[in-house]
Amino acid sequence: MEDTDKKINTFWGNIFSSRKDSDSDSDTDILRKCLIFQKLSRRELKKIANIIYERKYSAGEHLFEKGQPGAAMFILKKGLIKVVATDRDGGEMELADLQAEDFLGELALLDDSPRSASARAIEDTEALAFFREDLYRLLDTNPDIASKIFKELAIIIGQRLKASNEQLLYITVGKDKRP
Amino acid sequence: MNNSGTNTQQKKLKRIVYLATALVTVAVGIYIFLMLRALILPFIIGSIAAYICAPILNFTKRRGIPRGMGIFILLGIFFLATALFVTQISNILPDEREQLILKTRFYYKIHEKYRNIMGLDAPDAKGNILYSVLGKDLKKAIKAIDKFVMLDNDEQALFMIYSLGHKDKPPIPDKYYQYFQENLKERNKKLEDIVVKENQEKAIKGEEPRKDSMLSSILDVIYIWILMPFVFLFLLIDDGEIKKYFIGMIPNKYFEVSLTVIDRVNHAIGNYMRGTLTACGLVGLAFSLGFILIGFEIKLALTIGLIAGITRAIPLYGPVFPLGIGLIYSLIAEDVNSILPFMNAGNLFIGVIVCVVIVRVIDEAVFQPFVVGSAVNLHPLVVNVGLFGGSILFGFAGLLLTIPLIVVIKEFTSTLFRQLKAYNII
Numbered sequence: 061m062e063d064t065d066k067k068i069n070t071f072w073g074n075i076f077s078s079r080k081d082s083d084s085d086s087d088t089d090i091l092r093k094c095l096i097f098q099k100l101s102r103r104e105l106k107k108i109a110n111i112i113y114e115r116k117y118s119a120g121e122h123l124f125e126k127g128q129p130g131a132a133m134f135i136l137k138k139g140l141i142k143v144v145a146t147d148r149d150g151g152e153m154e155l156a157d158l159q160a161e162d163f164l165g166e167l168a169l170l171d172d173s174p175r176s177a178s179a180r181a182i183e184d185t186e187a188l189a190f191f192r193e194d195l196y197r198l199l200d201t202n203p204d205i206a207s208k209i210f211k212e213l214a215i216i217i218g219q220r221l222k223a224s225n226e227q228l229l230y231i232t233v234g235k236d237k238r239p
Numbered sequence: 240m241n242n243s244g245t246n247t248q249q250k251k252l253k254r255i256v257y258l259a260t261a262l263v264t265v266a267v268g269i270y271i272f273l274m275l276r277a278l279i280l281p282f283i284i285g286s287i288a289a290y291i292c293a294p295i296l297n298f299t300k301r302r303g304i305p306r307g308m309g310i311f312i313l314l315g316i317f318f319l320a321t322a323l324f325v326t327q328i329s330n331i332l333p334d335e336r337e338q339l340i341l342k343t344r345f346y347y348k349i350h351e352k353y354r355n356i357m358g359l360d361a362p363d364a365k366g367n368i369l370y371s372v373l374g375k376d377l378k379k380a381i382k383a384i385d386k387f388v389m390l391d392n393d394e395q396a397l398f399m400i401y402s403l404g405h406k407d408k409p410p411i412p413d414k415y416y417q418y419f420q421e422n423l424k425e426r427n428k429k430l431e432d433i434v435v436k437e438n439q440e441k442a443i444k445g446e447e448p449r450k451d452s453m454l455s456s457i458l459d460v461i462y463i464w465i466l467m468p469f470v471f472l473f474l475l476i477d478d479g480e481i482k483k484y485f486i487g488m489i490p491n492k493y494f495e496v497s498l499t500v501i502d503r504v505n506h507a508i509g510n511y512m513r514g515t516l517t518a519c520g521l522v523g524l525a526f527s528l529g530f531i532l533i534g535f536e537i538k539l540a541l542t543i544g545l546i547a548g549i550t551r552a553i554p555l556y557g558p559v560f561p562l563g564i565g566l567i568y569s570l571i572a573e574d575v576n577s578i579l580p581f582m583n584a585g586n587l588f589i590g591v592i593v594c595v596v597i598v599r600v601i602d603e604a605v606f607q608p609f610v611v612g613s614a615v616n617l618h619p620l621v622v623n624v625g626l627f628g629g630s631i632l633f634g635f636a637g638l639l640l641t642i643p644l645i646v647v648i649k650e651f652t653s654t655l656f657r658q659l660k661a662y663n664i665i
Contacts (some may be wrong), residue, residue: 128663
């Protein structure tokens with residue numbers, strides 16, 4: 061009952077949330093702190109702020125679930141998110157806790173391959189969603205902005221790949237022989 | 240305990256208020272929709288125009304022109320194009336004198352052709368075999384056409400005035416005056432008839448007969464269509480806020496699904512509209528070239544091409560317009576300057592029919608599959624049933640909007656179900 065009420069409130073909240081200029085400014089501030097957009101100027105950030113979607117999630121609600129095709133990246137504005145995956149026994153394995161200014165689901169900006177983990181709101185959360193097709197459209201309308209975003213995305217994915225390789229090496233070869 | 244009871248009651252009340260608001264909104268929405276049915280077409284045309292202009296606006300943005308300035312330039316181009324179009328059309332459209340001559344020529348020629356074909360040339364002729372088979376039916380058809388082209392008493396009076404020269408216009412050529420007299424005979428009326436006598440008196444006095452004003456009907460049309468430029472401007476200025484608002488209504492569970500579905504539908508309708516616009520342009524060009532080839536005046540051929548290009552957007556009935564105008568012209572044409580040696584005024588109507596058939600075949604075989612392409616990959620039966628259904632339900636608007644609507648519904652349902660399955664919702 062409580063859960064349904066929260067969902068109804070979130071639903072109506074999404075409809076009647078009035079976006080003011082100050083909201084847009086605070087969105088721009090949040091975006092600036094996000095690694096993917098860190099190379100963008102204030103003017104460019106405002107253009108991104110115009111095409112993002114603001115979403116509100118109740119505690120316990122999923123932002124996305126493992127295996128679903130990804131369509132958008134999320135930047136947290138407020139609240140707390142837990143990223144979880146299922147282990148070999150089918151149990152839940154916590155991968156990360158994310159809070160305001162963190163981002164998640166960035167691989168969805170490249171293609172619609174299934175999400176590798178689930179993301180669930182631990183408390184009432186506000187997030188900004190950046191849709192992949194909007195990024196693709198930016199390639200047409202503002203190629204300079206899109207190229208900066210793709211470059212940062214490539215750097216982040218490269219860093220994560222490097223870290224994964226190191227972890228894999230650590231697991232397979234052992235702690236002592238770690239480079 | 241008391242507090243929890245009050246809370247539950249408050250929540251119940253809240254739900255009732257939300258539900259009642261939603262129901263009232265839907266009911267009012269349906270009522271307004273039904274009441275303002277006449278505004279649907281201008282609204283949709285304005286939206287389509289804005290949709291078509293969006294890529295142009297993106298192009299100006301890419302060239303570093305701010306959005307506001309881009310809209311300003313677009314509006315400038317729109318008004319300039321409208322002014323040019325109206326000027327061109329008003330130049331092409333016959334004035335009062337030319338209308339009277341055209342009607343007279345058309346009435347004369349259609350009766351002449353009828354007599355020729357039916358073997359009724361001689362005064363005491365009883366007609367050929369064609370007359371005995373089709374005579375009665377064709378006579379009915381000609382009587383129906385006569386209602387539109389026959390000069391009424393006021394127009395006869397005007398013809399008489401113009402025949403002497405009026406409003407700085409030259410007198411009507413003798414040949415057409417003879418047609419006029421023959422037409423009167425055809426109607427079993429002599430020039431000495433009382434009405435004509437009265438009209439002659441008026442002509443001598445220089446009085447113009449009273450004509451009904453079309454102002455009120457024009458105002459009615461403007462009153463409805465004034466909405467179109469506002470919708471066009473509003474949607475161009477919007478820059479995605481409306482879409483965001485509606486996306487905001489969608490529950491979180493369906494957020495990514497809806498974004499994907501909207502994007503795919505947008506893509507399909509964009510492809511369809513770009514394809515249709517190109518096909519319309521190509522059909523217009525093909526008709527212009529075809530009619531020039533069979534001997535139409537260049538100005539008239541280009542006008543018919545323009546009309547054919549625009550009316551191609553009307554499914555099924557599109558070719559009727561160039562065919563109709565072409566046939567009407569072929570009936571009254573007296574000098575044909577075609578580069579094809581076998582074309583003359585007598586067989587011009589065959590040339591028109593052949594030209595329309597060839598363009599129609601090219602449209603079906605080349606433009607439709609290669610230009611409009613897979614965006615309208617619909618079964619012909621679906622298209623035909625949809626078109627008849629659409630025209631029965633919503634008249635002309637239904638006829639015009641059925642195919643894009645089917646494209647939207649097809650793309651929407653297929654993408655929605657695919658996505659709902661992918662997101663494990665169904």
